[in-house]
Amino acid sequence: MPESQLEIVIEPLGDHVRGDFCCGEKRIDNFFRNNARNSHDAYAQRIFVARYGDKTELLGFYALTLMTFALGMNEEADAKFGRFNSIPTIYLTMIGRDQTHGPKGIGSVLMEDAFRRCLSVRNNVGAYALTLHAVNERVAQRYEDLGFTRFHTELHDRQQKDETHRAMFYELNAIAAALAEGDAT
Amino acid sequence: MVALLKDDGEFVPTLVVRDPKAFKALAESMDKKKEPSPGLKRMLTENKKRFVVRSK
Numbered sequence: 665m666p667e668s669q670l671e672i673v674i675e676p677l678g679d680h681v682r683g684d685f686c687c688g689e690k691r692i693d694n695f696f697r698n699n700a701r702n703s704h705d706a707y708a709q710r711i712f713v714a715r716y717g718d719k720t721e722l723l724g725f726y727a728l729t730l731m732t733f734a735l736g737m738n739e740e741a742d743a744k745f746g747r748f749n750s751i752p753t754i755y756l757t758m759i760g761r762d763q764t765h766g767p768k769g770i771g772s773v774l775m776e777d778a779f780r781r782c783l784s785v786r787n788n789v790g791a792y793a794l795t796l797h798a799v800n801e802r803v804a805q806r807y808e809d810l811g812f813t814r815f816h817t818e819l820h821d822r823q824q825k826d827e828t829h830r831a832m833f834y835e836l837n838a839i840a841a842a843l844a845e846g847d848a849t
Numbered sequence: 850m851v852a853l854l855k856d857d858g859e860f861v862p863t864l865v866v867r868d869p870k871a872f873k874a875l876a877e878s879m880d881k882k883k884e885p886s887p888g889l890k891r892m893l894t895e896n897k898k899r900f901v902v903r904s905k
Binding site: 668669670671672673674675676690691692693694695696697698699703708709717729730731732733734735748750751753757758769772773775776777780781792793797809810811813815816831833835837838839841842843845846849 | 853854855856857858859860862863864865866867868869870871872874875876878879883884885886888889890892893894895896897898899900901902903904905
């Protein structure tokens with residue numbers, strides 16, 4: 665391993681110390697400090713944390729659960745989409761970098777790991793896309809650069825002045841193609 | 850991201866979303882050709898350069 669490379673371990677949440685975690689987003693910090701372990705152990709979602717190979721301080725984390733998109737109960741009994749009743753997705757509940765310990769770029773490493781884990785899941789459980797809500801416009805634009813598409817959903821329309829809600833998706837086939845290409849080079 | 854979190858950090862799962870526009874966006878994308886995004890390719894290259902990741 666070249667000296668300039670950082671060795672990162674990403675593993676399921678366990679007895680890691682979480683009390684001083686701070687990504688700067690209050691709700692995420694509160695969740696991670698107070699509720700993450702219970703949520704993880706109950707399989708409401710699964711949480712994965714990053715640390716340096718030889719250290720215990722947490723650098724960041726992400727969490728995955730499932731979300732299924734279904735037609736509304738009225739207008740969309742549309743023949744075009746009659747072949748589906750619903751579309752299953754994996755939902756990236758949250759992703760955060762610790763402002764003290766997390767090195768620049770750890771968010772990208774966590775995102776790549778989440779992508780790989782989603783592909784592993786879909787080999788066993790049908791899932792079409794990865795979905796998420798970006799926390800703000802800056803983050804939403806960063807995700808668009810990665811290839812995420814904005815939903816412009818009913819939720820988005822209702823809350824378009826509220827910058828905390830931006831629904832996006834990324835087809836897992838497209839992620840698989842990019843990872844396969846990257847792994848081959 | 851934070852859409853399923855209350856201020857105190859409580860997580861409220863929403864497993865089924867009944868949203869015709871979101872459903873339509875997903876369904877339409879199923880018929881489109883998938884091209885790896887240049888941004889994602891850049892991210893993967895940069896990650897490989899700077900990090901060695903062991904994922905459990």
